[in-house]
Amino acid sequence: MTGLVIKNTGSWYLVRSEEGKDIECKLKGNFRLKEIKSTNPISVGDKVSFLANEDGTGLITEIFDRKNYIIRRSSNLSKHSHIIGANLDLCFLIVTVTKPITSTVFIDRFLASAEAYRVPVNLLFNKVDLYDEDETEYMNALIDLYSYIGYPCHKISALNNIGLDELKSNLKDKITLFSGHSGVGKSTLINALVPESKLKTGAISDYHGKGMHTTTFSEMMELAQGGFIIDTPGIKGFGTVDMVPEEIGHYFPEIFKFSHDCRFNNCIHINEPGCAVREAVENHYISESRYKSYLNILEDETNGKYRK
Ligand SMILES: Nc1nc2c(ncn2[C@@H]2O[C@H](COP(=O)(O)OP(=O)(O)OP(=O)(O)O)[C@@H](O)[C@H]2O)c(=O)[nH]1
Numbered sequence: 532m533t534g535l536v537i538k539n540t541g542s543w544y545l546v547r548s549e550e551g552k553d554i555e556c557k558l559k560g561n562f563r564l565k566e567i568k569s570t571n572p573i574s575v576g577d578k579v580s581f582l583a584n585e586d587g588t589g590l591i592t593e594i595f596d597r598k599n600y601i602i603r604r605s606s607n608l609s610k611h612s613h614i615i616g617a618n619l620d621l622c623f624l625i626v627t628v629t630k631p632i633t634s635t636v637f638i639d640r641f642l643a644s645a646e647a648y649r650v651p652v653n654l655l656f657n658k659v660d661l662y663d664e665d666e667t668e669y670m671n672a673l674i675d676l677y678s679y680i681g682y683p684c685h686k687i688s689a690l691n692n693i694g695l696d697e698l699k700s701n702l703k704d705k706i707t708l709f710s711g712h713s714g715v716g717k718s719t720l721i722n723a724l725v726p727e728s729k730l731k732t733g734a735i736s737d738y739h740g741k742g743m744h745t746t747t748f749s750e751m752m753e754l755a756q757g758g759f760i761i762d763t764p765g766i767k768g769f770g771t772v773d774m775v776p777e778e779i780g781h782y783f784p785e786i787f788k789f790s791h792d793c794r795f796n797n798c799i800h801i802n803e804p805g806c807a808v809r810e811a812v813e814n815h816y817i818s819e820s821r822y823k824s825y826l827n828i829l830e831d832e833t834n835g836k837y838r839k
């Protein structure tokens with residue numbers, strides 16, 4: 532039988548079978564994951580095969596290939612990673628232009644790592660009820676910029692139930708990851724979308740409070756209209772992606788597009804002659820802020836070796 536892993540407690544998994552039944556499963560004894568070293572071989576979002584035991588439990592025998600997954604390092608000392616979620620259909624990045632302000636560098640770093648993990652992102656501009664004229668103008672400029680690049684944007688107020696119906700229809704039957712700076716209203720939004728999630732969020736923090744293996748537990752929250760959401764407490768981005776310098780531009784769709792016309796095919800768009808990307812920045816086809824974020828990542832990933 533096959534099913535979807537919707538909860539991982541560290542010692543057992545809850546698998547939603549194709550018939551819609553939830554079955555507690557353990558891993559087959561010799562189960563090994565090929566691709567990455569991780570503290571959890573199976574994560575929420577994984578599709579698995581399992582054998583049904585007579586007592587109603589199950590035994591996971593096989594994991595299906597993932598279309599994507601996101602990880603974080605278990606700790607600085609450990610080489611092992613922890614898989615937060617697999618087979619994500621969508622990611623919602625919640626941003627605010629005030630209280631707190633989300634910087635474009637933060638947004639662009641997040642978008643670049645999502646591109647690297649091949650997860651489509653929508654930007655949710657939350658707290659629109661608070662914005663004055665200038666802030667609204669700034670938000671609209673960002674919306675123009677990001678929708679032009681190809682990232683759908685939504686104006687919402689989690690607190691005042693503005694724009695949430697449209698979100699709900701976007702979430703239907705998908706696995707969606709929610710992310711954002713602390714204070715942007717992620718919990719408020721999740722509670723508005725999944726009213727019964729309050730209790731579960733509490734359960735997770737209790738578990739964390741005990742200082743146990745804080746990363747071994749994860750659960751997808753089910754939406755009434757179908758679909759699941761994954762919260763990412765304390766995760767600012769998609770974890771470390773090791774990007775080589777020439778690759779960083781690939782994760783900025785508009786930079787990538789112009790880079791085909793650079794004279795050198797290993798151009799990193801700093802000061803090479805015949806760089807079509809720099810020309811596009813000068814002619815305002817690529818925004819200054821996006822180019823600045825690109826340089827920022829490039830400098831960081833190379834420990835300052837490449838700096839404009
Ligand atoms: N005015 C207004 N305030 C909001 C809105 N959404 C959330 N807030 C407020 O913003 C504050 C932070 O909201 P949370 O939902 O706790 O934010 P969070 O992103 O979960 O923050 P962490 O728990 O630190 O990760 C709270 O005081 C919320 O009431 C909104 O749409 N409008």
Ligand SMILES: [Zn+2]
Nearest residue numbers: 793798800806
């Ligand atoms: Zn170039």
